[in-house]
Amino acid sequence: xxxxxxxxxxxxxxxxxxxxxxxxxxxxxxxxxxxxxxxxxxxxxxxxxxxxxxxxxxxxxxxxxxxxxxxxxxxxxxxxxxxxxxxxxxxxxxxxxxxxxxxxxxxxxxxxxxxxxxxxxxxxxxxxxxxxxxxxxxxxxxxxxxxxxxxxxxxxxxxxxxxxxxxxxxxxxxxxxxxxxxxxxxxxxxxxxxxxxxxxxxxxxxxxxxxxxxxxxxxxxxxxxxxxxxxxxxxxxxxxxxxxxxxxxxxxx
Amino acid sequence: xxxxxxxxxxxxxxxxxxxxxxxxxxxxxxxxxxxxxxxxxxxxxxxxxxxxxxxxxxxxxxxxxxxxxxxxxxxxxxxxxxxxxxxxxxxxxxxxxxxxxxxxxxxxxxxxxxxxxxxxxxxxxxxxxxxxxxxxxxxxxxxxxxxxxxxxxxxxxxxxxxxxxxxxxxxxxxxxxxxxxxxxxxxxxxxxxxxxxxxxxxxxxxxxxxxxxxxxxxxxxxxxxxxxxxxxxxxxxxxxxxxxxxxxxxxxx
Numbered sequence: 070x071x072x073x074x075x076x077x078x079x080x081x082x083x084x085x086x087x088x089x090x091x092x093x094x095x096x097x098x099x100x101x102x103x104x105x106x107x108x109x110x111x112x113x114x115x116x117x118x119x120x121x122x123x124x125x126x127x128x129x130x131x132x133x134x135x136x137x138x139x140x141x142x143x144x145x146x147x148x149x150x151x152x153x154x155x156x157x158x159x160x161x162x163x164x165x166x167x168x169x170x171x172x173x174x175x176x177x178x179x180x181x182x183x184x185x186x187x188x189x190x191x192x193x194x195x196x197x198x199x200x201x202x203x204x205x206x207x208x209x210x211x212x213x214x215x216x217x218x219x220x221x222x223x224x225x226x227x228x229x230x231x232x233x234x235x236x237x238x239x240x241x242x243x244x245x246x247x248x249x250x251x252x253x254x255x256x257x258x259x260x261x262x263x264x265x266x267x268x269x270x271x272x273x274x275x276x277x278x279x280x281x282x283x284x285x286x287x288x289x290x291x292x293x294x295x296x297x298x299x300x301x302x303x304x305x306x307x308x309x310x311x312x313x314x315x316x317x318x319x320x321x322x
Numbered sequence: 323x324x325x326x327x328x329x330x331x332x333x334x335x336x337x338x339x340x341x342x343x344x345x346x347x348x349x350x351x352x353x354x355x356x357x358x359x360x361x362x363x364x365x366x367x368x369x370x371x372x373x374x375x376x377x378x379x380x381x382x383x384x385x386x387x388x389x390x391x392x393x394x395x396x397x398x399x400x401x402x403x404x405x406x407x408x409x410x411x412x413x414x415x416x417x418x419x420x421x422x423x424x425x426x427x428x429x430x431x432x433x434x435x436x437x438x439x440x441x442x443x444x445x446x447x448x449x450x451x452x453x454x455x456x457x458x459x460x461x462x463x464x465x466x467x468x469x470x471x472x473x474x475x476x477x478x479x480x481x482x483x484x485x486x487x488x489x490x491x492x493x494x495x496x497x498x499x500x501x502x503x504x505x506x507x508x509x510x511x512x513x514x515x516x517x518x519x520x521x522x523x524x525x526x527x528x529x530x531x532x533x534x535x536x537x538x539x540x541x542x543x544x545x546x547x548x549x550x551x552x553x554x555x556x557x558x559x560x561x562x563x564x565x566x567x568x569x570x571x572x573x574x575x
Contacts, residue, residue: 083437087345090335090439094344153439155446161454164564173560174450182447184336184439186343186406193408194437197427201414202467203475205458205484213567214455222456222482229478230471231458307426311417314466 073178074101076140077147078163080154080185081109084272088191093183097147104136105149113149133162137170140178153187157208157236189234192267192295195277197309199265199297204232209239209246216246223250227257232303232312235296247296248286254298258282263305268294279308326431327354329393330400331416333407333438334362337525341444346436350400357389358402366402386415390423393431406440410461410489442487445520445548448530450562452518452550457485462492462499469499476503480510485556485565488549500549501539507551511535516558521547532561 077096082088097103103115107123115121122139124132136148150158160182167174174180193200205226211219226233233254238247254262260283268276268290278288282298290296303312330349335341350356356368360376368374375392377385389401403411413435420427427433446453458479464472479486486507491500507515513536521529521543531541535551543549556565 082343085345087348088343088437090341090343091347092338092340095340153443155443155451156453157455160447160451161564161566164451164559164562165566168559168564174562175560182451184341184443184447186437186439187443190406190408190437190440190443194413194435198408198413198417198435200409202410203458203460203472205456205479207456218483219456222484225478225482225484226458229475231475231478306417306421307428309417309427311414311421313414313418 072143074140074143074145075179075181076136076163077145078154078160078180078182079147079149080183080187081112081149081151082186083152083188083191083270084112086112088186088271090183090185093185096181096183097149099145100147101144102139102146103149104132104139104146109149109151129159129162130166133159133166137163137166137172137178141172152191153185155182155184156187156206188236188270188295189297191270192234192265192297195267195270195275196265196279196297197306197311199299199303199310199312200232201312201314202232202300202302204234206234206236208236209250210237210243211246219246220249220253223253224257227254230300232300233298235298237292238290238294238296240292247290251282251286254282258298258301262301263299263303263310265297265310266290266294267297270295279305279310325396327393327396327398328432328434329389329416330398331407331413331433331435332400332402333436333440334402334404335439336405336441336444336523337365339365341439341524343436343438346438349434349436350402352398353400354397355392355399356402357385357392357399362402362404382412382415383419386412386419390416390419390425390431394425405444406438408435408437409440409459441489441523441548442550444523445487445518445550448520448523448528449518449532449550450559450564452552452556452563452565453485454565454567455485455553455555457487459487459489461489462503463490463496464499472499473502473506476506477510480507483553485553486551488551490545491543491547491549493545500543504535504539507535511551511554515554516552516556516563518550518563519543519547520550523548532558532563
């Protein structure tokens with residue numbers, strides 16, 4: 070059998086290339102093939118000798134299979150995700166495909182995960198310092214998760230006073246989830262709780278809004294939007310959102 | 323008044339310099355002064371013309387004040403944190419110090435937050451794909467947070483089936499919190515739930531353990547350890563930890 074290539078699972082970070090890690094960039098440069106959603110591949114300025122395999126939204130499983138097959142055929146390949154490939158992104162599908170094939174990473178194929186700046190790290194950096202204490206990340210997409218599971222998580226996070234990061238608040242086919250989430254949270258949190266809304270963080274058309282839980286549905290959101298909802302101690306200060314301390318003195322900075 | 327410098331709040335990422343972003347590195351290079359915990363400053367290979375202000379663990383507030391004062395005096399300065407400066411780290415203290423002084427970022431002083439790869443992004447990348455679905459991050463340090471708040475968050479996260487990231491599991495002065503957390507979680511989750519333990523991720527002496535909730539206290543942990551506890555669907559496969567799907571088809575990869 071031909072020696073397999075390395076399958077790099079590469080975090081592109083938020084839109085701006087400067088928010089990518091050196092290690093992720095090195096993996097991209099080492100790859101013979103780059104595979105990913107076509108919207109992102111265009112931003113990568115591939116070299117002439119690199120093959121590009123662009124796919125559409127919704128073709129995630131095929132994309133994972135192709136990346137695995139390309140590596141198995143002997144080429145180093147980067148499968149790319151925006152943000153962090155390990156957070157709600159492509160890494161899981163690749164491991165599921167490998168398991169189905171019975172190909173063990175480290176034995177039958179080399180897989181290297183390159184972590185990155187995910188959407189909520191990026192959003193937090195634009196808003197000030199909202200993530201200084203315990204937080205929960207919840208996707209509002211109910212395409213593959215029952216809404217009652219999502220609702221239960223929203224309730225639990227609000228009750229236990231987590232800062233809450235919301236992913237996938239709305240898409241063309243889903244328009245009621247954010248309002249429903251707001252209602253769940255308003256039953257447990259003050260309407261004045263600060264909420265930061267970041268759309269297209271570090272990309273062209275970046276929009277940053279600082280508002281409140283009561284008002285948060287008054288602004289346009291889409292699949293490129295991350296919402297950060299404060300805990301009971303989070304305050305708004307001019308256009309900044311700050312969750313105090315929870316700075317643990319012993320945690321080295 | 324002299325034109326103030328820029329205060330960069332810089333995420334160093336996990337130990338390995340290659341896990342830093344280009345933007346963070348550029349901020350470090352632009353700075354006249356680098357300030358941070360001494361253990362991290364040593365890794366930065368500063369230039370001859372850069373001034374180093376190294377401080378001890380426990381001196382976080384003084385460190386934040388000094389960084390603010392240095393920027394106010396006209397020098398570009400990087401205040402550095404390992405991981406992401408915006409996740410349980412120095413960014414919040416800086417905003418609190420500025421508010422106390424009445425200095426508004428963007429008006430009286432320029433502040434730029436450089437996001438990065440935080441400890442749990444890094445840990446996840448070493449374990450496979452554990453963070454493919456909703457997750458909650460909880461610090462077990464009760465130095466500045468009452469234990470009953472922490473316990474309530476552990477319960478809520480377990481009940482609502484979040485993947486759980488634990489920070490600060492143990493220090494020299496705290497040794498019972500992880501066992502107590504385990505007891506809380508075992509009341510609500512199977513003892514066979516996969517748990518990944520990453521110590522010194524991407525640093526010298528990196529240790530990766532894949533175990534179960536029942537067994538997780540059998541391994542040494544310290545302030546450089548992050549634990550990832552699966553949700554009810556997370557599976558162990560050889561030495562990998564995978565949380566299936568929650569891959570949202572509409573989320574572009």
